[in-house]
Amino acid sequence: MAILSLNSVSKSFGALKVTDDVSFEVAPGEVLGIIGPNGAGKSTLFNLITGNIRTDAGTITFDGTDVTGQSPMARVKAGIGRSFQIPQPFTHLSVYENLLVAANFGGGQGGREAEQLCVDILDRTGLGDLAEATSGSLSLLQRKRLELARAMATSPKLILLDEIAGGLTDGECVALIETIKSIHAQGTAIIWIEHVLHALTSVVERLMVLNFGKMLTIGAPEVVMDTPAVREIYLGIEV
Amino acid sequence: MNHNSKIALPVALAIVAALALVPFYGSRAIIQDLFTVLTLLVLAMNWNILAGFAGLVSVGQQAFVGTGAYAMFAAVILGGVDPLWGIVIGGAAAAALSVPIAIFTFRLNGAYFAIGTWVSAEIVRLSLAQWKALGGGTGTSLPKGTTQEMFGVQPIRHLLGISNAAAADVLSYWLALALAVATLSASYLFLRSRAGLGLQAIRDNLEAARSVGVDPARLKAIVFVLSALGTGVCGALMFLQITRVTPDAAFSVVDWTAFVIFITVIGGIGTLPGPIVGVLVFYVLQRLLADYGTLYLILLGLFGIAIMLFARRGLWGLFTDKTGIELLPLRHRPPRTATPVPGIPPKIVKEGT
Ligand SMILES: Nc1ncnc2c1ncn2[C@@H]1O[C@H](COP(=O)(O)OP(=O)(O)OP(=O)(O)O)[C@@H](O)[C@H]1O
Ligand SMILES: [Mg+2]
Numbered sequence: 001m002a003i004l005s006l007n008s009v010s011k012s013f014g015a016l017k018v019t020d021d022v023s024f025e026v027a028p029g030e031v032l033g034i035i036g037p038n039g040a041g042k043s044t045l046f047n048l049i050t051g052n053i054r055t056d057a058g059t060i061t062f063d064g065t066d067v068t069g070q071s072p073m074a075r076v077k078a079g080i081g082r083s084f085q086i087p088q089p090f091t092h093l094s095v096y097e098n099l100l101v102a103a104n105f106g107g108g109q110g111g112r113e114a115e116q117l118c119v120d121i122l123d124r125t126g127l128g129d130l131a132e133a134t135s136g137s138l139s140l141l142q143r144k145r146l147e148l149a150r151a152m153a154t155s156p157k158l159i160l161l162d163e164i165a166g167g168l169t170d171g172e173c174v175a176l177i178e179t180i181k182s183i184h185a186q187g188t189a190i191i192w193i194e195h196v197l198h199a200l201t202s203v204v205e206r207l208m209v210l211n212f213g214k215m216l217t218i219g220a221p222e223v224v225m226d227t228p229a230v231r232e233i234y235l236g237i238e239v
Numbered sequence: 240m241n242h243n244s245k246i247a248l249p250v251a252l253a254i255v256a257a258l259a260l261v262p263f264y265g266s267r268a269i270i271q272d273l274f275t276v277l278t279l280l281v282l283a284m285n286w287n288i289l290a291g292f293a294g295l296v297s298v299g300q301q302a303f304v305g306t307g308a309y310a311m312f313a314a315v316i317l318g319g320v321d322p323l324w325g326i327v328i329g330g331a332a333a334a335a336l337s338v339p340i341a342i343f344t345f346r347l348n349g350a351y352f353a354i355g356t357w358v359s360a361e362i363v364r365l366s367l368a369q370w371k372a373l374g375g376g377t378g379t380s381l382p383k384g385t386t387q388e389m390f391g392v393q394p395i396r397h398l399l400g401i402s403n404a405a406a407a408d409v410l411s412y413w414l415a416l417a418l419a420v421a422t423l424s425a426s427y428l429f430l431r432s433r434a435g436l437g438l439q440a441i442r443d444n445l446e447a448a449r450s451v452g453v454d455p456a457r458l459k460a461i462v463f464v465l466s467a468l469g470t471g472v473c474g475a476l477m478f479l480q481i482t483r484v485t486p487d488a489a490f491s492v493v494d495w496t497a498f499v500i501f502i503t504v505i506g507g508i509g510t511l512p513g514p515i516v517g518v519l520v521f522y523v524l525q526r527l528l529a530d531y532g533t534l535y536l537i538l539l540g541l542f543g544i545a546i547m548l549f550a551r552r553g554l555w556g557l558f559t560d561k562t563g564i565e566l567l568p569l570r571h572r573p574p575r576t577a578t579p580v581p582g583i584p585p586k587i588v589k590e591g592t
Contacts, residue, residue, distance in 0.1 A: 071454075076451060076452040082450055091443050097439075101436050104436065105451055106452030119573050154452065
């Protein structure tokens, strides 16, 4: 059974239809990539799945429960972890404390167990040396890493990653891919929005293309990237 | 930093011990003054947690001071209980009242929330002014002798060899000191707890806090009720010491909210030591400027505005920024996996030998 399924989900901002009758499923442990031009509605789709934005129509089911009307708090506790495209750190808290909040509240863990989990995640995401730094003082790239680490600290069954690879050097990108593969190896399902295509295609099992709020296609990456419509719209290649 | 916290605890204990011993050598006037300072401190610490940490800028704390005071008077006059129990009942009544007030005001944001709390306090004041058994609009006094018969007064009278009235003052003073210590300790433990971490996350970024599972309404409600409890207990104690209550005095927005905000803001809102610094400065200013009448309030206001413009985090924030000294730090540190072995000095590599 699917861990996440969207059934005819729609959302408009005023006259602008940002999510247009989108339906798809994610299997437990699956890695799904999402691509699409700027403003296609990718981040909005995440916000609908996490409950930060309410749907206009359609239903969202997570882990066998209809979560359409649930708060973001309830959904993260149920196992939907997320990163924000524009990093949203708790600026006065340390990097470690950013994770501790997530582990305590979203992950429902306490005491030594939570502390150790946070330390492990910091090491896995290359933030170990910055554990006690105030997160407000981090650079943009470090903040993006913190987004990933904090989402991991909620112990999700499904993790939503929104453009975390932009601006990385080749070496950093390889390290990020390793981290994401290790999350995948734990059995966590992943949906990853990314403009850095080579990073995305090295991990994902399926790829979805969004355009003007509509799901254009979904399937194996090679097949999707070969679709004429995708080549034209996403890559701007004339066919 | 570690060094600071190591000397901070003994120093704090010494200060508390010195304060506890004041009745053995200080005059009654000093004890009454210190009582005022300590009770204002308790109100300021409660408001600081509310506004500085939970972002709930209430200007209706007089609702809880007044309710605490009136519930205590009702329990003593109508119920015949010992005033010390009356204080407990006062706190419970204020906490109970905070629930409906929260249900009403939590629907409002920012300035509207502030106005909502003030309106709620006015409604409670007007309602209690109708209570004829407690003197209606003119208020009432505790029956003669109530405070002398209060639990603990006679032993204190014998111990210190003072009058009944002075012994009652000493008891109130010790209770105020205990309340201040309890409030500070509870605030620290609360802010260091899971809930406190959640509050700090909300203060930094509401949307992100919700996305990692922190429920803002729930945490804010807990803080609102707890601070009403503390404020109600303090209100009951303050009016027990005065032995007389009127709706205007018990629900004074100037005394129980405006001054309290002033104290917290000049001391350092959102910092734990802030209210302590603030109340000391406030007391000194009050002493220095008391002879100037209305001018005193104007000067107080100007001072407050200057602090708000030039030191957003108050005098304590200014001090921390300049010195790097932090008392009562709230930081959670990661568990250390590899601790350096103590006692072995780091190797010094000499060059050119
Ligand atoms: N809260 C909002 N109110 C109004 N319009 C919004 C809101 N959020 C997003 N939009 C609009 O919805 C459209 C889709 O935005 P979204 O952020 O989902 O795109 P995206 O695919 O993530 O783009 P990008 O690749 O730039 O991140 C955009 O036109 C955006 O301006
Ligand atoms: Mg986006």
